[in-house]
Amino acid sequence: MSAIDINPPYALLAELTHRCPLRCIYCSNPLELLAQTSELSTSLWFEVLTQARALGVVQVHLSGGEPLTRPDLDRIVERAAQLGIYSNLITSGLGLTDARAQKLSAAGLSHVQLSIQAADLQTADGIAGIAAFEKKKSAAEFICKAGLPFSMNAVLHRSNLAQVGDIIDLCRAWGAERLELANTQYYGWAMLNREALLPTAAELAQAESVYLQRKSQLQGEMELLWILSDYYEQFPKACMGGWGQLQLTVTPDGTVLPCQAAKAISSLPFENVRQRELSWIWNHSESFNKFRGFEWMKEPCHSCERKEIDFGGCRCQAFLLTGDAANTDPVCCWSPDRPAVDRVLAKVNTPPEKAKFELKFRGDSN
Amino acid sequence: MNDSIDRHSKPKLARKAKLQFDSVRSLTLLLLPERVVKLNKTAADILHLCDGKRAIEEITKELELRYSQAGLESEIIEFVRDVSRNGWVEK
Numbered sequence: 001m002s003a004i005d006i007n008p009p010y011a012l013l014a015e016l017t018h019r020c021p022l023r024c025i026y027c028s029n030p031l032e033l034l035a036q037t038s039e040l041s042t043s044l045w046f047e048v049l050t051q052a053r054a055l056g057v058v059q060v061h062l063s064g065g066e067p068l069t070r071p072d073l074d075r076i077v078e079r080a081a082q083l084g085i086y087s088n089l090i091t092s093g094l095g096l097t098d099a100r101a102q103k104l105s106a107a108g109l110s111h112v113q114l115s116i117q118a119a120d121l122q123t124a125d126g127i128a129g130i131a132a133f134e135k136k137k138s139a140a141e142f143i144c145k146a147g148l149p150f151s152m153n154a155v156l157h158r159s160n161l162a163q164v165g166d167i168i169d170l171c172r173a174w175g176a177e178r179l180e181l182a183n184t185q186y187y188g189w190a191m192l193n194r195e196a197l198l199p200t201a202a203e204l205a206q207a208e209s210v211y212l213q214r215k216s217q218l219q220g221e222m223e224l225l226w227i228l229s230d231y232y233e234q235f236p237k238a239c240m241g242g243w244g245q246l247q248l249t250v251t252p253d254g255t256v257l258p259c260q261a262a263k264a265i266s267s268l269p270f271e272n273v274r275q276r277e278l279s280w281i282w283n284h285s286e287s288f289n290k291f292r293g294f295e296w297m298k299e300p301c302h303s304c305e306r307k308e309i310d311f312g313g314c315r316c317q318a319f320l321l322t323g324d325a326a327n328t329d330p331v332c333c334w335s336p337d338r339p340a341v342d343r344v345l346a347k348v349n350t351p352p353e354k355a356k357f358e359l360k361f362r363g364d365s366n
Numbered sequence: 367m368n369d370s371i372d373r374h375s376k377p378k379l380a381r382k383a384k385l386q387f388d389s390v391r392s393l394t395l396l397l398l399p400e401r402v403v404k405l406n407k408t409a410a411d412i413l414h415l416c417d418g419k420r421a422i423e424e425i426t427k428e429l430e431l432r433y434s435q436a437g438l439e440s441e442i443i444e445f446v447r448d449v450s451r452n453g454w455v456e457k
């Protein structure tokens with residue numbers, strides 16, 4: 001194998017659990033959710049954090065599922081703080097009480113990111129699959145009261161895109177300093193619900209123009225971010241600075257992934273922290289080395305100038321849509337598989353637009 | 367609003383931002399919710415002094431002394447304007 005520079009990672013996505021009170025139709029967790037009994041213990045998470053720090057990790061995103069379902073969350077936060085790791089809690093807000101927010105803050109939590117499904121109770125609870133809206137509102141109050149730096153995020157799709165302006169107002173009213181508006185990415189549950197979630201081109205353009213307008217109005221007061229809907233782009237999104245370059249994910253049972261969605265690539269063998277040191281996995285495992293550098297690329301990527309910008313796009317998307325993770329991301333206009341994306345777009349953009357799609361809530365059996 | 371930063375401003379590192387010396391990379395990092403910024407020595411020194419109590423003129427004096435160098439004020443103001451535009455320091 002040619003010598004490829006391996007740099008230390010900056011961030012760890014720690015999926016503490018797959019348990020979650022919500023049942024979002026676009027959940028990024030895998031379709032096969034891991035049971036509580038397979039979850040890493042507190043001491044194993046301490047070990048993971050210690051090894052991660054030694055490897056170069058300075059930021060941990062505590063995610064799930066809903067991380068608040070773990071009673072040891074504040075101890076994990078405290079350990080991260082002791083190690084000098086910045087901790088970001090990614091939460092639905094369910095399970096957050098006033099006391100818990102205070103405790104997390106005292107434990108050294110650096111930042112909270114609260115998700116919201118829509119701007120009004122009916123739509124929001126319809127998407128979450130349970131009554132969550134009011135609880136999130138209280139959670140936002142507790143976060144602010146505890147003095148925690150606070151962002152919100154909303155996953156955008158057909159049922160809430162028209163509300164973008166209202167979502168922005170709501171998050172501002174709830175006290176968020178920053179809001180990520182993330183168009184749905186199609187993995188996991190979202191892939192299953194793809195045709196119901198994908199907006200039309202016109203809906204997307206309308207929402208984006210509202211975002212741009214509000215962004216300039218709120219300059220200096222609230223930071224707004226827009227994460228593109230890649231199906232509507234000409235070129236794929238860049239794979240996080242490259243596969244195995246900046247970040248790693250540890251799933252609830254200790255499986256180590258180059259990225260959150262990588263479990264979908266069923267052709268790759270993944271390692272587990274119960275068997276291997278993180279540093280070995282990062283530096284030597286097949287899964288991390290497979291798509292590092294440029295040698296693995298096929299055409300049209302291999303001879304393409306943009307490969308240093310987008311790294312050939314997303315490996316997971318290439319696998320999901322073409323069956324081979326080494327293929328060009330089919331979102332790319334130069335991919336021979338682009339028609340697979342265009343067919344879905346054509347279906348979504350052809351009237352009658354009101355065609356009903358059946359939604360699969362996370363947790364429903366198929 | 368950034369242009370209102372002058373030698374009397376008392377910049378303060380934003381709540382969401384943390385400075386951390388990283389022994390793995392042997393440099394100081396600025397840690398933010400969704401990103402990590404590598405700092406050079408001077409940038410790290412300035413940000414360490416952005417505590418909301420010191421005015422830029424005091425920060426300047428302190429660093430001029432430390433580096434045995436004069437005339438740093440305009441560069442420091444420029445830097446603080448830059449980072450405040452990114453929301454990493456508050457005034």
Ligand code: SF4
Binds near residue numbers: 236313329335
């Ligand atoms: S061909 Fe490959 S490298 Fe070139 S733009 Fe498309 S995905 Fe990116």
Ligand code: SF4
Binds near residue numbers: 238243260317
């Ligand atoms: S492979 Fe895809 S999902 Fe994974 S990090 Fe890259 S872009 Fe993201």
